[in-house]
Amino acid sequence: MTSDTTPHDDLPRMGQGLFWQDLQVGQRWRTFRRTVTEADLVAFINATGMLEAIFIDADHAGGAIPGRPVPGALTYAFIEGFILQSMIQGTGLAMLELHQKILAPVLVGDSIEAVVEVTGVRPTSKGNRAVVSSLITVFNQRREPVMEYTAVRLLAGRTAT
Structure with missing residues (x-):
């Protein structure tokens, strides 16, 4: 087996996100789906310190929500992880x-x-980046909306060659 030591800058990067020039108002995507587990909840509340009774006590009598609710921040973090890994990785x-x-x-x-x-897609005066707005609607397995947020991000553009 030989090692190829030549530069590979001309090859597309796997997992590369979209540049602002690839986007237009009205484009839509669906993320992957992920099941939230008890281990996810425990790891998240331990990492963040969100030690609220409804999150740490499975039998909490004062909770108004039946079942094991998770912090909205955990839901947001999972969806942003999907977006980062696909749409904005590197851009x-x-x-x-x-x-x-x-x-x-x-x-x-x-x-x-x-x-x-x-x-929304608004190129900056420099032209090598743009302000991109998006609406993100999060659904559960029953296709019920559970969260909605708007995000305004600064995205890179393609460099002139």
């Missing part, structure tokens, strides 16, 4: 603004996915 420069609405609880055992719709 996302900054999250500029975020407006979020929690529409329904997500419970341990629920499977979540999202629809991402581009709602």
